[in-house]
Every structure is written in C-alpha cells, then in structure tokens.
C-alpha cells in the first residue's frame with residue numbers, strides 16, 4: 545500500500561480496501577505531511593460509470609446556452625452557477641478572475657435540489673442526488689479512518705468522532721462543484737489572463753477531487769516547502785509541484801485516483817497536524833495540449849454547521865498543539881479564543897476574504913467570494 549509517487553511531492557496512493565488500521569495510519573501520515581492523498585479508484589466506493597456520467601452531464605451543462613445558466617446564477621448561499629472570471633481565489637496575486645466557470649450544488653433534501661436547476665439537470669436530478677450520496681459516503685469513510693488513525697479516545701466517540709459530526713438532520717455546507725476550464729482562444733493576449741484557478745486552500749474538512757485523463761494542471765505547494773514567515777507568498781515558483789492525473793502505479797487503473805485534500809477547518813480542528821495545502825490550476829504548457837478544455841469535480845465536505853470545534857481527543861493532536869501550536873496561532877488569527885462552531889469558522893474565513901478585497905480597494909460582487 546501507499547506506493548510512493550516520485551514526481552508529485554511524493555503524494556502517496558492509498559488503497560482503502562487494505563487492512564483498516566494500516567490504511568488509517570497511512571491516511572493520517574499522508575494528510576500530516578502533504579495534505580493531499582490519492583485514493584486508488586477501482587470503482588469500489590463510487591462506480592466508475594457514475595463518475596463518467598456526471599462528467600458527461602457537466603459537459604452538457606457548460607456547453608448549454610447562457611440563457612439556461614443565467615437563472616441559476618450563484619446567490620449568497622453559495623449555490624448556483626459561477627461565470628467566467630467571476631471568482632478570484634487568490635485576490636493578492638491575480639490580475640484577473642479565474643479562467644473557469646463552475647456550478648455549485650448544495651445538499652439535496654429528500655432527493656430534491658434546494659436551488660433552481662438548469663434544464664439539462666432537471667431530468668437527471670436523481671442521478672445528481674445519488675452522486676452526492678456516493679461522495680458523502682466516501683467522505684464519511686475517510687473521516688472514520690482519520691479518527692482511527694488519530695486514535696481518538698473511544699470513551700469520547702472514537703472512530704465516529706468526525707463522521708458523527710458530519711451527518712444529521714441539521715444542514716451542512718457540503719457542496720458538489722462541477723468545474724469547467726475552457727481552452728485559451730488561439731489569439732489570446734497572454735497578459736490578459738493568468739491562471740485557471742488561483743492559489744488557495746479549501747475551507748471545509750475534506751475535499752474529494754475528481755480529475756479526467758489527459759487534463760492535467762493541478763499543482764500544490766508541499767507544506768514542508770512553505771515559507772512559514774511568508775505563508776501567503778504563493779508566487780514562489782520553485783515549490784509549485786504538479787499533481788498528475790495518473791500518478792505512477794495507477795496508469796492502468798480504470799479511472800484516475802480520487803484526490804482527497806484537507807481543508808482549513810480540519811487543519812484548525814487538529815492543531816494543524818493535518819495540513820490544509822495551498823493548490824492552484826494552471827494552463828498546460830503550450831507544447832503539451834495547447835487548447836484543450838479541462839473538467840473537474842470537487843465535493844467539499846463540511847461538518848454540520850452547529851458543530852463545536854472543540855479539541856479532538858487524540859494524543860497526536862494534543863502533541864501537535866504543544867509543538868509550535870499552529871492551531872493556537874490560527875485561533876489568534878481568527879480572533880476567537882474559545883472553540884467556535886463550524887459555521888463561525890466558515891464565516892471567519894469568508895470575512896478574511898472580504899477584508900482582503902476591501903484592503904485592495906476593490907468593490908467586487910458577492911459571487912467573487914464564493915467559498916472554495
């Protein structure tokens with residue numbers, strides 16, 4: 545298990561069907577070192593056809609006329625369609641909004657979307673609901689393995705510590721996001737665009753990311769190479785590391801591995817033991833695939849909004865708090881000393897983004913701060 549990938553910052557490929565305790569330890573170690581993990585995808589957790597079919601639906605949606613997308617435009621609840629350049633993930637360094645469009649789907653209730661759906665989605669609502677449920681199950685499985693790997697005190701919840709806080713009748717901010725990065729038009733002035741998705745970290749607990757064969761572009765800054773004195777300096781090109789779609793050892797798998805990455809909330813919750821790694825999506829170099837579309841799908845996992853982010857009862861997490869206390873500095877940065885709720889954490893991250901926008905003196909529409 546855990547085969548090492550030589551050119552992707554050594555992000556391990558983990559097969560979840562291995563012995564539970566070994567897999568749990570490997571997941572925690574990978575999350576603590578890289579913040580990114582490849583999950584070998586043989587269709588056991590999510591059928592390959594289900595993934596292919598959602599990508600097919602995504603393609604049909606993004607190629608549909610603007611009149612069909614416009615009524616589904618994103619609203620303050622972070623659900624809906626985000627048009628080209630409407631979101632800027634790295635407000636400090638980008639000249640222009642991301643060269644992408646996206647569609648955010650919030651949690652379905654009793655099989656139905658709680659937001660306007662475009663005509664291409666309406667007949668396939670049940671399929672979208674099913675896909676979200678697949679993603680939710682995989683998220684819960686991974687969160688259970690994290691709790692096992694962290695040896696959470698069994699008297700206080702043990703292996704259910706995280707998963708029980710991600711399900712219930714109260715709403716969570718879990719979001720399924722379809723992404724489309726169009727090709728650059730042939731006569732593009734390269735000064736007028738910069739990036740497909742600007743450098744950022746995700747906000748929630750864990751993200752599942754689905755990529756397509758032949759559509760690379762994702763890069764990370766491995767946490768060990770991050771300059772602690774300038775954590776927002778994402779322009780240090782030396783440390784940007786490509787994350788291939790098919791890392792070594794997976795080339796003959798029926799589908800690319802599913803990427804899992806840690807978000808800010810889970811990093812905060814674990815005293816920064818698990819790393820929320822900065823990532824971005826770049827254009828392919830002109831020699832590889834000069835003008836091709838890129839599609840990806842992200843599932844952003846969040847706890848139930850009222851979850852109190854009290855310290856995880858794990859020796860390893862406590863140890864991380866004693867050693868340097870990055871979690872403590874995060875607490876200081878957000879100005880909240882006591883354990884906050886998942887909703888408060890999300891709001892503090894959104895507020896930080898707002899402040900960045902205001903500091904830059906820009907008056908941008910709300911959709912530009914859509915949660916990553």
Ligand SMILES: O=C(O)CCC(=O)C(=O)O
Nearest residue numbers: 723741762825840842916
């Ligand atoms: O498209 C990708 O591969 C990454 C997307 C991403 O990082 C995000 O939407 O948060």
Ligand SMILES: [Fe+2]
Nearest residue numbers: 745746823916
């Ligand atoms: Fe992201």
